[in-house]
Amino acid sequence: MPTRKSGGPRGGTLIIIGGHEDKEGEKVILQEVAQRVGQGALVVATVASHEPEGYFEAYQKAFADLGVTRTSELYVNDRAETLDEQKLQQLADASGVFFSGGDQLRITSQIGDTPMERRIREIYAAGGVVCGTSAGASVMCETMLVQGRGGESHRVGGLRMAPGLGLIRNVIIDQHFAERGRMGRLLGAVAQNPRVLGIGIDEDTAIVVEGEQFKVVGSGAVYVVDGAGVTRSNVAEASQDDVLSIFDARLHVLNSGERFDLTERRPLAAAAIEESVALSEQASEAR
Amino acid sequence: MPTRKSGGPRGGTLIIIGGHEDKEGEKVILQEVAQRVGQGALVVATVASHEPEGYFEAYQKAFADLGVTRTSELYVNDRAETLDEQKLQQLADASGVFFSGGDQLRITSQIGDTPMERRIREIYAAGGVVCGTSAGASVMCETMLVQGRGGESHRVGGLRMAPGLGLIRNVIIDQHFAERGRMGRLLGAVAQNPRVLGIGIDEDTAIVVEGEQFKVVGSGAVYVVDGAGVTRSNVAEASQDDVLSIFDARLHVLNSGERFDLTERRPLAAAAIEESVALSEQASEAR
Numbered sequence: 001m002p003t004r005k006s007g008g009p010r011g012g013t014l015i016i017i018g019g020h021e022d023k024e025g026e027k028v029i030l031q032e033v034a035q036r037v038g039q040g041a042l043v044v045a046t047v048a049s050h051e052p053e054g055y056f057e058a059y060q061k062a063f064a065d066l067g068v069t070r071t072s073e074l075y076v077n078d079r080a081e082t083l084d085e086q087k088l089q090q091l092a093d094a095s096g097v098f099f100s101g102g103d104q105l106r107i108t109s110q111i112g113d114t115p116m117e118r119r120i121r122e123i124y125a126a127g128g129v130v131c132g133t134s135a136g137a138s139v140m141c142e143t144m145l146v147q148g149r150g151g152e153s154h155r156v157g158g159l160r161m162a163p164g165l166g167l168i169r170n171v172i173i174d175q176h177f178a179e180r181g182r183m184g185r186l187l188g189a190v191a192q193n194p195r196v197l198g199i200g201i202d203e204d205t206a207i208v209v210e211g212e213q214f215k216v217v218g219s220g221a222v223y224v225v226d227g228a229g230v231t232r233s234n235v236a237e238a239s240q241d242d243v244l245s246i247f248d249a250r251l252h253v254l255n256s257g258e259r260f261d262l263t264e265r266r267p268l269a270a271a272a273i274e275e276s277v278a279l280s281e282q283a284s285e286a287r
Numbered sequence: 288m289p290t291r292k293s294g295g296p297r298g299g300t301l302i303i304i305g306g307h308e309d310k311e312g313e314k315v316i317l318q319e320v321a322q323r324v325g326q327g328a329l330v331v332a333t334v335a336s337h338e339p340e341g342y343f344e345a346y347q348k349a350f351a352d353l354g355v356t357r358t359s360e361l362y363v364n365d366r367a368e369t370l371d372e373q374k375l376q377q378l379a380d381a382s383g384v385f386f387s388g389g390d391q392l393r394i395t396s397q398i399g400d401t402p403m404e405r406r407i408r409e410i411y412a413a414g415g416v417v418c419g420t421s422a423g424a425s426v427m428c429e430t431m432l433v434q435g436r437g438g439e440s441h442r443v444g445g446l447r448m449a450p451g452l453g454l455i456r457n458v459i460i461d462q463h464f465a466e467r468g469r470m471g472r473l474l475g476a477v478a479q480n481p482r483v484l485g486i487g488i489d490e491d492t493a494i495v496v497e498g499e500q501f502k503v504v505g506s507g508a509v510y511v512v513d514g515a516g517v518t519r520s521n522v523a524e525a526s527q528d529d530v531l532s533i534f535d536a537r538l539h540v541l542n543s544g545e546r547f548d549l550t551e552r553r554p555l556a557a558a559a560i561e562e563s564v565a566l567s568e569q570a571s572e573a574r
Binding site: 181243253269 | 438441465466470471534536537541543556
């Protein structure tokens with residue numbers, strides 16, 4: 001089990017999912033959520049959706065199968081409802097929040113800078129788990145991807161970004177990654193400022209972020225684009241319709257069980273992880 | 288104009304196209320072909336197709352618009368026809384060959400190791416131009432990509448390769464690249480042996496290979512995956528259904544006008560190219 005930094009500066013756990021996570025089979029991703037929520041209360045925030053009906057029921061059933069019975073739905077029709085005492089009460093004793101998919105701008109425009117958002121930050125800071133899938137994944141970043149075409153190479157002007165919830169810093173997250181051919185737009189985002197690490201998450205795949213590391217779970221892959229070594233790109237000089245050009249990006253592809261250190265910007269293979277666990281076990285046995 | 292290495296060890300020009308090149312508008316890619324063929328004869332080899340009808344006519348018209356009037360279609364129903372004197376005669380005085388799309392295995396299984404293939408090599412070695420689009424692009428490599436799903440992350444066992452025509456060495460080419468989400472399968476191919484440089488070419492985009500360099504033309508991008516610095520991948524140890532994992536691949540994205548040096552494995556920005564041309568012009572003026 002990774003260390004839980006309860007109350008630490010980096011808070012609890014973020015589970016960031018590329019969309020279409022399995023809700024009926026082995027549910028390996030939702031299991032990561034359930035493990036951390038346990039007997040606590042989990043609030044499913046369907047705020048990203050323009051029509052939330054139906055989303056909650058599927059999660060309620062899936063989580064009940066995994067032993068999480070205290071689930072409730074949080075939805076706001078408009079921003080004024082974020083002040084609603086009853087809705088805030090729902091979050092009062094929650095140990096987890098799960099953002100479902102839809103439109104990331106609906107999440108930020110409705111709950112950004114409200115008591116509701118502050119309460120969600122408190123849950124995270126107190127060691128709770130905050131999860132998001134699809135739009136709910138993008139919204140975790142400080143600057144989030146909002147729009148940009150997939151299935152084609154990226155045009156310099158073809159990207160829309162906006163301020164996100166900022167629960168994770170210095171990264172930009174994209175979802176439905178291989179499925180929607182989004183390498184181009186992620187490269188485009190990283191080229192704009194290589195300070196941010198690009199993280200592309202496939203469907204039914206997630207990163208579980210705890211402390212300075214994340215691990216990968218699920219059936220697909222996670223792509224990390226590191227622009228630190230980029231020697232040239234045309235984002236500043238090209239016209240809006242020009243195709244992105246970028247030299248010397250570094251690319252890692254991680255599968256289930258592999259980890260990535262966000263501070264060192266380095267991937268850790270499963271084998272290396274096992275080795276370090278074995279070594280630390282030997283060390284504690286020797287004591 | 289780049290130097291034509293007529294008769295040199297690397298032959299003439301290869302024009303390798305990612306499919307769906309413009310045949311009705313500005314035809315920037317076909318123009319590169321026409322420039323080099325000029326008043327010579329161009330043979331359009333529709334061998335890759337199981338039903339060639341219609342392919343040739345579109346090329347004939349497009350090339351006629353560009354001043355190339357001596358075009359003819361080369362098709363073989365089966366391998367025995369590659370010995371046909373009349374068909375070989377067609378290639379006798381050709382200065383260019385253009386492979387249209389279809390199935391790359393049909394090209395190699397029908398004409399591989401035949402007098403027809405030898406004649407095409409001779410045309411290239413004598414400074415002629417050999418072009419291929421889609422399947423005709425893949426077939427240029429020594430080891431060619433035949434099959435592998437796009438639009439999802441690559442599974443270790445999900446790749447089929449076969450011996451190609453081998454007109455270009457140490458690279459593996461993929462086409463319809465961004466459009467069909469093929470980054471995963473190209474990474475999978477490079478992971479198998481980082482000696483080969485992975486080159487992914489978008490639709491309506493081409494690389495023009497002369498000497499040790501290629502330049503990019505067309506409306507999309509060209510992706511170069513360099514595996515030389517890869518620190519880990521799971522292709523050898525994983526089971527067939529496992530998702531590919533690969534650390535520290537280097538990725539370049541080039542757009543129209545940019546060049547790449549295949550020996551140095553380095554991209555050259557358009558600006559750098561202009562600069563070096565300007566410098567050499569200054570130098571020759573000074574003389």
